[in-house]
Amino acid sequence: MDFTLTEEQRLLVETIREFVRRELKPLEEGVETSGYLADEVASEIQEKSRGLGLYAINIPREFGGGGLSVLEWMMAEEQFGRTSDILIRRAFGNVYEILLEASEKQKQTYLLPAVRGERTFSIAFTEPEAGSDAAAIKTKAERSGKGWILNGAKHFISDGLFSDFFVVTAVTDPATGARGISTFIVEKGMTGFTVGRDQPMMGLRGTSHVEMQFKDVVLSNDHLLGHEGQGLKLALATLGRVRLAQVVARSIGKATLVMDQCLDYARERRQFGAPIGDFQMVQQMLADSAMEINATRLALWHTASRLDAGEEVRGSISMMKVQAAEMMGRVVDRAVQIFGGAGYCRDLPIERYYRDARIYRIYDGTSEIHRAVLAKQMMRGDSSVYDIYG
Ligand SMILES: Cc1cc2nc3c(=O)[nH]c(=O)nc-3n(C[C@H](O)[C@H](O)[C@H](O)COP(=O)(O)OP(=O)(O)OC[C@H]3O[C@@H](n4cnc5c(N)ncnc54)[C@H](O)[C@@H]3O)c2cc1C
Structure with a gap:
């Protein structure tokens, strides 16, 4: 059992710590006071982070990420943890691994642009009536022709104002309980999809946490992430x-x-x-x-x-x-x-x-x-x- 960091691991830790200290910490107070991170500052952070090879560092190299082991990913995240949530999001990218389960076509449309920092996404599972009990969601997707019609609502969705698309859970087979839930990718701007109120929180200033509604949102099979019922x-x-x-x-x-x-x-x-x-x-x-x-x-x-x-x-x-x-x-x-x-x-x-x-x-x-x-x-x-x- 050897807890000695390799040269590369030490360099990774030092690079992120220094990046956070020099580029992100000076922005913290402004975000805290205004409750807001300007889009142009967000873009600058993303660009600097990408320049250092830190953006989407958790994603495998074959998709353009940093290809870190889980242990190294944890070391990197520890260093990002030294600043505010919103600044970490912009610098690190928060590219959730759930998109690695996407089809080849979906990877081209969603994963690769997310890794490049061109598109950002959030996870939207929680509903007003279903938090800890994730299987109790009411949002439903019903088969319609070759696709689906999505109806329902989510809340507390982090970064919802900034994100371009959302990984959303919905009931596709009400008869089978937790096994009747599927996951869809829903894009901002789709007809019937509304990103609503930014819900005020105790902390995490600068990060939005939004309500969202789906009213007869038309989805194709290309929006289904993974298999039906496996959400x-x-x-x-x-x-x-x-x-x-x-x-x-x-x-x-x-x-x-x-x-x-x-x-x-x-x-x-x-x-x-x-x-x-x-x-x-x-x-x-x-x-x-x-x-x-x-x-x-x-x-x-x-x-x-x-x-x-x-x-x-x-x-x-x-x-x-x-x-x-x-x-x-x-x-x-x-x-x-x-x-x-x-x-x-x-x-x-x-x-x-x-x-x-x-x-x-x-x-x-x-x-x-x-x-x-x-x-x-x-x-x-x-x-x-x-x-x-x-
Ligand atoms: C700032 C913020 C950001 C968030 N971001 C996201 C996001 O990006 N995407 C997303 O999908 N969700 C998000 N959430 C939702 C978050 O994951 C839920 O708030 C959390 O899972 C708890 O659900 P709940 O709030 O409905 O509480 P409830 O489930 O109603 O729980 C209330 C209390 O009851 C307890 N309780 C419930 N069931 C049991 C049980 N079986 N045994 C013992 N105790 C129990 C809970 O522990 C808790 O103390 C966010 C929430 C916040 C506040």
């Missing part, structure tokens, strides 16, 4: 790694950044004639955060290595999702405490980190749902999630 299976098979990357690795990156700032503050801020870092109760908070960050990263690397080895790690992904989201919550909460009033005041970014971190326990499956998945996996006899010799 949830497809999502399950392809979104696990995304969870690991976008929640787990990014949490670790954010927590590491916050930790650096806590240490600087604990050295500089003086009370009772001494740096606050000299007080044991502050030291305990620093030590607890460091221990949790380190443990989460090592567990992520282990899960990523297992994925690279082709192992089935569904339970471990759920475990990592909860562990990282909750670690992040505790680290930012301690950060507010260490910074005292300055941590609560909007003059510093600490309160923003605190608000932004809260979503991690909710999206991509809540902590409760992932705990349930993990427990079920263990109850079925899989002890590998806690006993690596098992």
Whole structure:
């Protein structure tokens, strides 16, 4: 077992860290204040990221991506995690692996332009009546001639204002429950497809989260992604790694950044004639955060290595999702405490980190749902999630 980074891996980490520090961090405050990232700035970020070979770095080389292993992808995402959600989206591309399941024709129309940064897309599964219970969706696609007619509504869809197309779940066979759900690609501008209100959120300023309606949207078979009735299976098979990357690795990156700032503050801020870092109760908070960050990263690397080895790690992904989201919550909460009033005041970014971190326990499956998945996996006899010799 060797955790030494190769020269290439070290270079990858340093390149992204420096790119984030130099190009993205200076934009954060402006986005936070205005709640908006101008399209021309977004394009500049995409261009610079592409120039460094960082855009769509998770996608295999044969489709124009960076071709990273899962472990390297996690290292890259950790570094992107050091900035705001919207800036990561523009720099990294968020090209979800679900499009790798597309047909050859669909790959030409959707995947390749997405990898080149010419088109952006979002995942649209959640509905007002169906969040955790993804199989309870009401959006339906009915056969019509050689195609489909789509009707329904989604909400909370990230980046919906910016995205050009959406991967949407819809019921195609109401009689068969979860096995009657299919996935479609729906393009902005299609007749009957409306991108609605940008729903205001606690944090993640600059990223839109939209409602959308489908009213008699005409789709052809070329819009069906994967096989009919395989929608949830497809999502399950392809979104696990995304969870690991976008929640787990990014949490670790954010927590590491916050930790650096806590240490600087604990050295500089003086009370009772001494740096606050000299007080044991502050030291305990620093030590607890460091221990949790380190443990989460090592567990992520282990899960990523297992994925690279082709192992089935569904339970471990759920475990990592909860562990990282909750670690992040505790680290930012301690950060507010260490910074005292300055941590609560909007003059510093600490309160923003605190608000932004809260979503991690909710999206991509809540902590409760992932705990349930993990427990079920263990109850079925899989002890590998806690006993690596098992
Ligand atoms: C900022 C943001 C961005 C998002 N982006 C996207 C996106 O891009 N695409 C997309 O499709 N969705 C997106 N979502 C939706 C997100 O994935 C859902 O909010 C999430 O899955 C939870 O669903 P829900 O909000 O309907 O909560 P609910 O499912 O109603 O859950 C409410 C509470 O009940 C608990 N609960 C529910 N069922 C159980 C159970 N069986 N056992 C124990 N507890 C349970 C939950 O854990 C939670 O605490 C986003 C949401 C937000 C807030």
